[in-house]
Amino acid sequence: MLKSILVSGAMMGLAAGAHAHEDGGADHASDHPDKVVSADTGASVENPFHPVRLLLANDESAGSVTIYEFLLPPQSPGSPPHTHTQEDEYFYVLEGSLDILSGGEVKRLQPGDFAALNRGHAHMFWNGSDTDTKLLMMTTGSSFEAFMEGVSPRLAEQKPGSPAEAGAVIGQLAAEHGIEISMETMPEEAAPYYAPPAEGD
Numbered sequence: 001m002l003k004s005i006l007v008s009g010a011m012m013g014l015a016a017g018a019h020a021h022e023d024g025g026a027d028h029a030s031d032h033p034d035k036v037v038s039a040d041t042g043a044s045v046e047n048p049f050h051p052v053r054l055l056l057a058n059d060e061s062a063g064s065v066t067i068y069e070f071l072l073p074p075q076s077p078g079s080p081p082h083t084h085t086q087e088d089e090y091f092y093v094l095e096g097s098l099d100i101l102s103g104g105e106v107k108r109l110q111p112g113d114f115a116a117l118n119r120g121h122a123h124m125f126w127n128g129s130d131t132d133t134k135l136l137m138m139t140t141g142s143s144f145e146a147f148m149e150g151v152s153p154r155l156a157e158q159k160p161g162s163p164a165e166a167g168a169v170i171g172q173l174a175a176e177h178g179i180e181i182s183m184e185t186m187p188e189e190a191a192p193y194y195a196p197p198a199e200g201d
Contacts, residue, residue, distance in 0.1 A: 032060055032061055032062060035056065035060060037055050037056075052068060053068065053069060054067075054068055054145075055067040055068060055136075057145060058139075058141070058145055063140065064140060064141060065138060065139070065140055066139045066140075066144055067136060067137070067138045068136070068137045068138075069094075069135070069136055069137070070134070070135050070136075070137050071132055071133070072096075072098070072126070072127035072134075072135075073127065073132060074127060074129060074130045074131055074132060075128065075129075075193065076127050077126045077190075077193040077194050078098075078124070078125040078126045079124050079125055079126075080181050080183060080186070081101060081122050081181065081182045081183060081185040081186055082124065082174065082180060082181045082182065083121065083123075083180045083182065084119040084120075084178065084179055085178035085179070085180065086119065086141045086143045086177070086179075087119060087139045087140055087141025087143060087178075088116065088117070088118045088119050088139065088140045088141065089116075089118075089123070089137070089138070089144075090114070090116050090117070090136075090137070090139070091109065091115045091117070091125065091135050091136070091137055091138075092113075092114045092135060092136045092138075093110060093111050093113050093133070093134075093135045094111060094134040094135055094136065095111055095132065095133065095134040096111070096129060096131045096132050096134060097109060097111075097127070097128075098126075098127065098133050098135055099125065099126050099127065099128045099129075099190065100115055100117070100125045101122070101123050101124045101125075101185070101187055101190065102117060102121070102123050103121070104122075104185075106187050106189050106190070119141075122185050124190065126193050128189060128190070128193070143177045143178055144177070146177060147173060147174060147176075147177040147179060150173055151170060154169055154170075154173050155169055
């Protein structure tokens with residue numbers, strides 16, 4: 001089972017409302033207030049794989065941006081290989097290192113490194129190092145938050161009896177949100193972090 005930890009700052013009140021556009025979109029006025037997130041506060045998103053804290057919800061910006069801060073423990077999974085059809089995904093490494101699959105190649109990112117993992121391309125991430133990894137994870141598009149918020153309720157409803165069954169439940173939910181999971185593209189380096197637990201564990 002996935003169990004990376006996503007840690008971050010805080011979430012203040014959500015702003016709702018329309019955007020005003022002038023001159024065919026050349027000038028934009030937004031009723032979204034500024035937002036400052038303190039490191040020691042925040043609202044968690046319930047998730048069975050990793051505690052998640054949301055820094056910015058997609059309806060808090062004119063650009064439908066979602067921002068999380070993740071903290072992945074050593075030697076832990078992040079996501080299985082998947083392809084987004086409705087959003088782009090971005091990583092910026094703050095501390096430690098992050099392993100990613102991008103363009104069919106495994107790459108290790110270090111602090112200060114950035115990766116744009118765009119829709120339509122299979123990718124994944126994990127922490128294959130012996131230290132914690134902290135990163136910012138951002139998406140553009142409005143479906144990813146709904147997927148994240150739906151995982152725990154769906155698992156509670158379906159009550160899968162094994163990691164494989166849980167994976168199938170999550171795969172179905174992902175498909176409903178335009179995310180295609182492709183385990184056949186799993187690189188050899190990442191496979192141990194996604195294997196079912198051995199008997200007796």
